[in-house]
Amino acid sequence: MRPFGIATLVLSLLAAAPPVLADGDDVVIEDAWSRASIGTSRPGVAYMTLRNTGAEPVMVTGMRTDLAMMPMIHATTTDAQGVTRMSHMEEVEIAAGEAVALAPGGLHVMLMDLQRPMVEGESYTLSVIFADGTEASIQVPILGMASRGPAD
């Protein structure tokens, strides 16, 4: 009786959840790259383009990698006085059929608490986590510190 009760509870919670967004399977991740780091004390960075090929908006809620304990999405903004700051984005929405670029100067993944140095020529696995709980894993190539992107 009791397991059945829990199942009912879970089902009712699911039914009460807000409209379901498209899942991460609809998202294509392109042009991912990172810069090499100096040791592990400074944070690292990752860039990519997230393209939503589905018909529903997709919400990115986080990142996961064994390279860094705290990967987080940051926005870069500059105020009227020319002061630039980073702000943590809890979630990033990708509209249906649209793409969101994480690129130098704008949105980016800040890799806090590096577990090992990021060495040019190597790569690492990064998982993008979506609101529905699905994840998409990619291999991110590490380019030189002075690189401006894969096409440079």
Added chain:
Amino acid sequence: MRRRALLRYGTLGLAAVAVTLFAGWWQVEGPGAPDIAMGDRRPLPLTNMDFTLTDHEGRPVGPETLIGRPSLVFFGFTWCPQVCPTTLADISHWLDGLGAEAGILNTVLITVDPERDTAQAMAEYVGYFHPQIRGWTGTPAQIARAAEGFRVRYEKVALDGGNYTMNHTAGVFLFDATGALVSIIDFHEPREFALPKIRRAMERSEPGTG
């Protein structure tokens, strides 16, 4: 005769007004205007600044170090993974684009994070970019004094886990060889705007033109 004199003085007077107006326009809105995207927060001329810092090789430096050659100066910190490497990578690319001409440019990164950016940390960091890029640091008071001259703002922001990051003015300042501000390359402006601005600072530095 009287009438002719009147006409002549009148014409001269109008011409003088026109020249004055044109000169004003030239300096304020025309090609002679410094293109500033920072409101009233424009750096002082280098000759009006007064600060002492230490470069990444341990040498004492100041605004006078930059006079005599066109200069490209920006503020940042080496713990930043985004703005500073992007700016340094762009600057390295511009210097490469200028080729041999770039040799006359002073190119300096001044840290806003002297706590972590020691001369040694700066040396390690700038070593990854164009060899012409110099890194300047100092005591917190020295950095504050330098930032005041450039009208640069910065603030420390705490992060989870006891770390911190810095918000700071991210534009690249261009000065001619006399130390006058020529323009500012905004962090967000398209990269192709930068090279003409740098060339302008270099042209203004040639003998006889500045």
